[in-house]
Amino acid sequence: MNLAVRLRPIVFIAILLVIWQIAISRHPGYILPGPLGVVGGIVDLIRHGLLLKYVVASLFRVTWGFVLAAVLAIPLGLTIGWYSRLEMALNPIIQILRPISPLAWIPIAILWFGVGDLSAVFLIFLACFFPLLLTAMNAVRNIPSVYINAGRNFGMGLSTLVYSVLYPAVVPQLIIGLRITLGVAWLVVVAAEMIAVDSGLGFLIVDARNAGNRYDLVVAGMLIIGTIGLLLDTGMRSLEKIKSFRWGYSED
Amino acid sequence: MSTEAAIKLPVASAIKLRAEHVGMVFARDGKTTEVLNDIDLEVREGEFVCLVGPSGCGKSTLLNVMGGFLSPTSGQVRIDGQVVRGPDPRRIFVFQERGVFPWLTVEGNIGFGLFKLSRAEREQRIKHYVNMVGLQGFEEAYPSELSGGMKQRLEVARAFAVNPDMLYLDEPFGALDSITRLVMRGELLRIWEAERKTVIFVTHDIDEAVQLADRVVVLSARPASIQEIVNIDIAHPRDISSPRYLELRDGILRQIGLAHKI
Numbered sequence: 001m002n003l004a005v006r007l008r009p010i011v012f013i014a015i016l017l018v019i020w021q022i023a024i025s026r027h028p029g030y031i032l033p034g035p036l037g038v039v040g041g042i043v044d045l046i047r048h049g050l051l052l053k054y055v056v057a058s059l060f061r062v063t064w065g066f067v068l069a070a071v072l073a074i075p076l077g078l079t080i081g082w083y084s085r086l087e088m089a090l091n092p093i094i095q096i097l098r099p100i101s102p103l104a105w106i107p108i109a110i111l112w113f114g115v116g117d118l119s120a121v122f123l124i125f126l127a128c129f130f131p132l133l134l135t136a137m138n139a140v141r142n143i144p145s146v147y148i149n150a151g152r153n154f155g156m157g158l159s160t161l162v163y164s165v166l167y168p169a170v171v172p173q174l175i176i177g178l179r180i181t182l183g184v185a186w187l188v189v190v191a192a193e194m195i196a197v198d199s200g201l202g203f204l205i206v207d208a209r210n211a212g213n214r215y216d217l218v219v220a221g222m223l224i225i226g227t228i229g230l231l232l233d234t235g236m237r238s239l240e241k242i243k244s245f246r247w248g249y250s251e252d
Numbered sequence: 253m254s255t256e257a258a259i260k261l262p263v264a265s266a267i268k269l270r271a272e273h274v275g276m277v278f279a280r281d282g283k284t285t286e287v288l289n290d291i292d293l294e295v296r297e298g299e300f301v302c303l304v305g306p307s308g309c310g311k312s313t314l315l316n317v318m319g320g321f322l323s324p325t326s327g328q329v330r331i332d333g334q335v336v337r338g339p340d341p342r343r344i345f346v347f348q349e350r351g352v353f354p355w356l357t358v359e360g361n362i363g364f365g366l367f368k369l370s371r372a373e374r375e376q377r378i379k380h381y382v383n384m385v386g387l388q389g390f391e392e393a394y395p396s397e398l399s400g401g402m403k404q405r406l407e408v409a410r411a412f413a414v415n416p417d418m419l420y421l422d423e424p425f426g427a428l429d430s431i432t433r434l435v436m437r438g439e440l441l442r443i444w445e446a447e448r449k450t451v452i453f454v455t456h457d458i459d460e461a462v463q464l465a466d467r468v469v470v471l472s473a474r475p476a477s478i479q480e481i482v483n484i485d486i487a488h489p490r491d492i493s494s495p496r497y498l499e500l501r502d503g504i505l506r507q508i509g510l511a512h513k514i
Contacts, residue, residue, distance in 0.1 A: 154365035247354035
């Protein structure tokens with residue numbers, strides 16, 4: 001890609017920002033802060049040391065909720081997917097719990113864990129657990145039987161088979177599941193922080209509004225959330241480029 | 253080709269595999285389908301046997317029963333006198349080229365079945381079979397970087413690398429283009445003549461069967477039973493326009509009920 005092509009989105013964003021600023025300055029009455037106002041808001045946050053503190057707080061909760069869910073849901077999902085009888089037994093309960101929005105658990109989270117990090121982590125855990133469980137179950141079921149048969153044919157016991165066939169065969173699908181789920185976790189942390197805690201980017205947004213209608217801080221918070229979400233997704237996407245995983249994403 | 257190899261088929265060689273009254277009935281949604289009907293077959297050690305028959309007749313089912321992946325509803329299969337109860341690394345099943353593991357390199361695939369060997373032994377084996385199937389220079393390549401024919405050779409190499417007594421091939425060249433298919437037949441014969449495994453090869457291609465096999469087992473339409481066993485008494489390399497070749501081929505075509513005119 002040449003430089004002009006690379007610059008294209010940046011130029012486009014710059015144009016949008018200019019239009020935004022002009023529109024805001026011409027519009028009578030307050031509907032939204034302009035880009036300069038938002039930049040001022042971000043500078044304010046940095047000066048008070050809140051930007052880093054809130055970003056770290058949000059990432060901390062997402063990391064714990066996401067990692068805990070992955071560590072529990074993936075092995076469990078692989079096991080359930082492998083033993084079809086277990087799947088028949090557990091599928092109804094999974095299907096009932098799965099469509100419940102993690103936000104519906106907020107009262108129960110607060111009842112169990114009080115207002116604080118633990119509640120937020122619990123909500124993110126729930127948001128990640130069921131999608132990952134289903135991803136892992138489906139990934140096992142979708143392994144072409146030729147791979148399993150080949151593994152058995154070469155005399156592999158269950159543990160070697162899991163390590164040499166099952167695991168590599170499901171990794172590409174798991175990575176897609178993890179990527180999508182991390183996106184969901186990042187959505188949920190904002191909502192959880194609006195209610196269950198007193199720090200983080202979600203808290204920043206409600207707090208900025210409640211404590212003096214600081215909409216510059218609200219929009220600043222939104223932009224920071226968007227940027228970090230993009231970075232998280234890019235990071236997960238880069239896993240898909242690893243050579244021994246890449247077969248799972250192309251059709252050849 | 254040496255005359256020794258051309259004579260081959262020591263008549264006295266031991267029976268490797270014996271299918272005894274093998275029957276198979278699938279039950280699905282309350283309906284039962286009989287797929288195999290009383291199959292009796294003996295395969296000698298080092299023999300190359302092709303199973304042919306109309307598509308959907310149950311050739312693959314029979315091969316899967318022989319390989320231990322399916323249990324027959326009645327009868328049994330014995331190999332070296334032992335009843336087959338499951339898959340075994342002494343008998344390797346070769347699928348179409350989709351059987352190679354896409355997450356492993358060429359080396360990784362060939363070494364896949366060698367997990368019990370020491371590292372040095374494994375590497376030496378891998379090298380030997382990379383050379384045998386002509387994949388030198390592609391050791392580090394992933395299957396997605398290989399052509400269909402190369403993938404098929406890779407799968408054959410993976411099977412040979414564990415030094416099995418028997419190979420089961422289920423329409424292994426079915427997905428290849430016709431030129432690659434011809435080349436692969438030649439390769440398979442070359443490797444078979446070098447290592448003399450017992451080979452059971454399923455195909456729906458009569459020409460392929462007559463070019464490769466010592467004996468061609470013609471199966472009937474479902475439920476499959478053995479219609480005829482044809483001895484292919486032509487030495488390798490076979491002249492595929494010789495009168496004897498054509499006679500044998502046309503005989504099988506007639507057996508299956510196909511006119512050889514289009």
